[in-house]
Amino acid sequence: MRTVGLIVEYNPLHNGHYYHYQQSKKESGADACVCVMSGSFLQRGEPALVNKWARTEMALAMGADVVLELPIAYACQPAEWFAFGAVSLLEATGVVDSVCFGSESGDLTMLEAAAELLHDEPAAFRAELAKELATGAPYPAAYSRTVARFVLGADEAELAKPNNTLGLHYLIALRRLDSRIRPLTIRRTKAEYNQTDVTDSAIASATAIRKLLLEGSLLADVRPYVPQATADILAREWAAGRAPMHxxxxxxxxxxxxxxxxxxxxxxxxxxxxxxxxxxxxxxxxxxxxxxxxxxxxxxxxxxxxxxxxxxxxxxxxxxxxxxxxxxxxxxxxLLRQGAPYIRVLGFSPAGQQLLKRMKAVASAPLVTNIGRSAPPWLELDIRATAAYALGYDSPSPEDWLRDYYEPPIRYGFGGSDAK
Structure with a gap:
């Protein structure tokens, strides 16, 4: 079973994400899809709009076959460690053949050239980066500027774009892990990563959708930009007082x-x-x-x-x-250089169940489907994050803040009582 990996937040999952999923399956020729998804809190240091189980349902309804939680140790990091943690988790599964990420460029040429140079950063690069930082420049800007000086044909403005930046670090991580996973990229379409306004009838960025919702728009106002399953899940979480989280x-x-x-x-x-x-x-x-x-x-x-x-x-x-x-x-x-120490399963489809059986045989890290009372240190951080996140609900209960202990992976598409 050929499998493509996606590294996602789905905050929330929208039509652009669905397009990326479809194109990833097409470009990779994959039969199945594994999503590595951030949990309660996200890469930019924000709480997710809805909890990780709700977002897992969105992913499975879209067509994902397995959803894995990116440990919070990596999920709320700058691009380098976020990318390394996510790629190391895909690598640890032993079943992922390719990883497909969105980018503003839609082209791997420049990013591959930069990754080839930077996966083992030359001393001269580090010295030049230190000079840039000494000017008071933010790290992302200093990094992009330094890369543009060192890589022939690199465009500083392109490198500074958020998805290109993450893409570069995915490629660097693949080299540092000596991974066999093949990288692919899909060009973002119709809405930029941080675009706050809506300019298309069906595609809007997650940033623009959150802006609408957090500024008091009705859920009906975002329905044109999200799949039906996403709209239904958002409505359920709103009604339960578990959203919108901010x-x-x-x-x-x-x-x-x-x-x-x-x-x-x-x-x-x-x-x-x-x-x-x-x-x-x-x-x-x-x-x-x-x-x-x-x-x-x-x-x-x-x-x-x-x-x-x-x-x-x-x-x-x-x-x-x-x-x-x-x-x-x-x-x-x-600790971060060691890569993901476990594979936390949040949900799966019937095809995903078969993938998980393969993972159990070939994965280089243990699969976690149920959590005992003595969790390893980094998994304990995820459990604590769930508890803190749930305390922001309108009326949090012990079941909310201890949910990691009793919530089994979501089984989607099985029919009967186990279907969500």
Whole structure:
């Protein structure tokens, strides 16, 4: 069974994602599809609009055969580690033949050339990157600028585009893992990654869809841009008080952490670097005007923290690590380089069930379908993230925050009582 891997967030799954899925199957000639999907919190340091089980249902309804959870250790990282973790998880399955990602370029030529040079970064490249960072440039911009200088024919503006950046790091990860997985790319169509406005009758970015929903639009307003199953699942989660999830639902627990810990204590958390703990405490020592009345505590805090050097995404990831209590030592580069230590299964189809049987025989990491009370360290981080995420619901219950322990993988398309 030829299998293509997709690395996704589906926040939420929309018509553009469905197009990417269809084209990936076509370009790869695959019979089956494995999705590696972020869990409760996402790469930009934000809570997912709906929980990982709801988004797993969306993926399976679209046609995915197996959905695996990308550990939060990787899911909320800059592009390099996000890509490495996701690719290492696909590699660990032992059954994935190709990986297909969306890109603004739709062409692997430039990205392959850059990956060939950068999978083992030359000392000269690192020195040049350090010079760029010393100017105060944000890391993504400094990295793109440095790559453009080192790679013949590389275009800085193209490299800086979000999906091209991730694509480059997927290719680098494949080389670092000496993977046999074949890379493919599909050009994004009709809506850019972070495009906030809707310019097409059927395709809109996930950013634009979330903007509509979080600004009070009705679910009916986004139905033209999402598959029917996505619309139905969103309606169900809204009705249950489990959506829409956003940063402001976590303002109080976050502020509790920030206000009750010293700068020294804050410096122990991942993503708190270069003295940011002192900037945090300095900002918090001044009244945050309008926070209590506007309901924008986290948004206001991010506005006050943001500088030319520190992007909003970097700061969101920092706040998330503080909220979840993730320390530097738990997410050290030495640990991250080891790759995904387990394969957490969130859901599968009948064809996916056959894939899972193959995985059990050939996978290089253990498959996890049920969680016991003594989980390995990184899986414990995922369990804690689920609990923290659920506490943002309208009326969270113990079943919500302990859901990882009792929720089996979703079986989709089997018929009878096990169908979702």
């Amino acid at each position: 940063w402001e639902r976590y303002a109080r627990p976050l502020l509790h952490q920030l206000l009750t810990q010293s700068a020294g204590q804050l410096s122990a958390y991942a993503e708190v670097s270069e003295g940011l703990e002192h900037r945090l405490k300095a900002v918090l020592s001044e009244p945050l005007l309008g926070v209590s009345s506007s309901g924008r505590a986290v948004d206001t805090l991010l506005d006050l923290l943001k500088t030319r050097r520190y992007t909003r995404t970097k700061l969101q990831r920092m706040l998330l690590r503080i909220l979840l209590g993730h320390r530097h030592d738990e997410l050290s580069p030495a």
